[in-house]
Amino acid sequence: MLTRLAIKNYALIDDLKVSFKEGLTTITGETGAGKSILLESLSLVLGKRADRSALRDQDQKCVVEAEFDLQRYPALLVFFREQDLDYDPRTILRREIQPSGKSRAFVNDSPVTLDILSDLGKRLIDVHSQHQTLELTEQEFQLRVVDALAGNGELLAAYGSERQAYLEASHRLETLRKQREEAFREQDYNEFLLDELDKAALKPGMQEDLETRFNTLSNAEEILETLASANRLMQEDDYGLLSLQAQLRQLTARLSDFGPRFSELHQRVQSLYIEADDLAGELQDLVAAQEADPGQLEEVNAGLQLLYALQKKHGVGTVEELVQIRESLRVKVDQTADLDLEMERLEAQVTARRAALEDLAGKLRREREAVLPGFTRALEQQLGALGMPNASFQWRLLPTENFTRSGRDSLELLFTANKGGQHGLLKKTASGGELSRIMLTIKAILAAYEPLPTMMFDEIDTGVSGEISVRMAEIMQQMSGHMQVFAITHLPQVASKGHRQYKVYKEVSAGRTHTRIKELTQEERIIELAQMLGGSGLSDSAITHARELLN
Incomplete structure (x- = not known):
């Protein structure tokens, strides 16, 4: 419930602080005194858009703080956890509007977005005025009321969980169908590409090997001629490298007996000769092996051209990348064969989910159908006491094709205020005053079934007679046994029913x-009620009547 409201620098309010208690609180004041300003400033901490033009002093920021006691609403713990907010049984909502027009919002000093503030505000205060009773004509609200009366909370939670699972499975199945269609469209082409890459017998390093072989084979004549010349230099009889080294070896052999240094020199020459002899043998082998082979050159060239063509086709530059593409294609081709099995599994899952969902939706409909007759009787009975003795309701609970958030039901509320009148949709047949009384009655019935937030009725008693206003006030007083209720009113019959009364004045x-606000003492309430009854001139009869109303 709302325990404290503090407002700085808003419209005609410079600095205002007021505390509230549980029960029914009535707020009165002359027209133009600022009751609407009080409500507008409160709406800022409930998430309403800010307007810097409302700042009293354009050079100072506006601050509105509302403190709530949340001990009676343990369900709000879930909201605080979901939004990652610090929970405190004494929670403070704060809104600041800077002179620049920039707005900031806080919950327990933690910055929050306006959407979060608005979402929390709706859970804390329910504000109703004549124009806001249009919510009553909305199907979603009507279903929510019927479900609350039917005690469908757990059933709706189970339905919501099953619906989410059904939607997720259906989405996966639809995604898989699209993948399957796409896969089958590409299957032939993918198989062709894979076959092409498989036939290329791709191996890491093969491109470098082919390029080396191609370079050797395409220059075979020059290589053979050069090898032959090198071989002649090694093998020539008189002046070949081997012949000269053999002579050098003979000479150093003669010196080897004359000391270690000469022996070492001979060994080095000997090693040089051995290396040259081995080199000459390798040159002879290369000369013998080297020959022009146009067929092999053509084969190697064809292999290279295939690699280059595949790289260009797939937009890559290496064999290793082609290998990756090949394996990726192999996975796609193999997966296509598995898609049918996965689709069969998902189709069975979707069918089972849908059956479970239909069963829960059917239970919801039966629970709603069971509660509607009693709800209708209670509505018509209470509205009779509010000056609508011939009010008559008819409910149409119709099946829908799709699974909505609240089931597979469409609810239409038909109404007539006249005996024997033609029933029509509530939003087309009920006046504003009638909607206000219907909304008040529904909220009163709901209060006995679920914990509602603080209720604030903003002059919903406008245009009703004194006798009916007394009954409306009694209903609000009964509601205040379950929740905190505020009533902003011009009627003394309503104001007198409050457990406490506040006056807004200039x-x-x-x-x-x-603009100021103060809680009235008993004597001040008598004076205020007397003025509401008879104007500024306080007659004895007005004061007597005021005392009777309070008593």
Whole structure:
């Protein structure tokens, strides 16, 4: 419930602080005193869009703080956890509007977005005025009321969980169908590409090997001629490298007996000769093996051209990348064969989920159908006491094709205020005053079934007679046994029913007008009610009547 409201620098309010308690609180004041300003400033901490033009002093920021006691609403713990907010049984909502027009919102001093503030605000205060009773004509609200009366909370939670699972499975199945269609469209082409890459017998390093062989085979004549020349230099009889080294070896052999240094020199020459002899043998082998082979050159060239063509086709530059593409294609081709099995599994899952969902939706419909007759009787009975003795309701609970968030039901509320009248849709047949009384009655019935947030009724008693206003006030008083209720009113019959009464008034100070609010004492309430009954002139009869209303 709302325990404290503090407002700084808003419209005609410079600095206002007021505390509230449980039960029914009535708020009165002359037209133009600022009751609407009070409500507008409160709406800022409930998530309403900010307007810097409302700042009293354009050079100072506006701050509105509302403190709530949440001990009676343990369900709000879930909301705080979901939004990663610090929970406190004494929670403070704060809104700041800077002179620049920039707005900031806080919950327990933690910055939050306006959407989060608005979402939390709706859970804390339910504000109703004549124009806001249009919610009553909305199908979603009507279903929510019927479900609350039927006690469908757990059933709706189970339905919501099953619906989410069904939607997720259906989405996966639809995605898989599209993948399958796409896969089959590409299957032939993918198989062709894979076959082409498989036939290329791709191996890491093969491109470098082919390029080396191609370079050797395409220059075979030059290589053979050069090898032959090198071989002649090694093998020539008189002046070949081997002949000269053999002579050098003979000479150093003669010196080897004359000391270690000469022996070492001979060994080095001997090693040089052995290496040259081995080199000469390798040259002879290369000369013998080297020959021009146009067929082999053509084969190697064809292999290279195939690699280059595949790389260009797939937009890559290496064999290793082609290998990756080949394996990726192999996975796609293999997966296509598995898609049918996966689809069969998902189709069975979707069918089972849908059956479970239909069963839960059917249970919801039966529970709703069971509660509607009693709800209709209670509505018509209470509205009779509110000056609508011939009010008559008819409910149409119709099946829908799709699974909505609230089941497979479409609810239409038909109404007539006249005996024997033609029933029509509530939003087309009920006046604003009738909608206000219907909404009040529904909220009163709901209060006995679920914990509602703080209720604030903003002059919903406008245009009703004194006798009916008394009954409306009694209903609000009964509701206040379950929740905190505020009633902003011009009617003394309603104001007198409050457990406490506040007066909003204007005061001129230092040449400026200020909106103030104060809690009235018993005697002040008598004076206020007497003025509401008979005007500013306080007659004895007005005061007597005011005392009777309070008593």
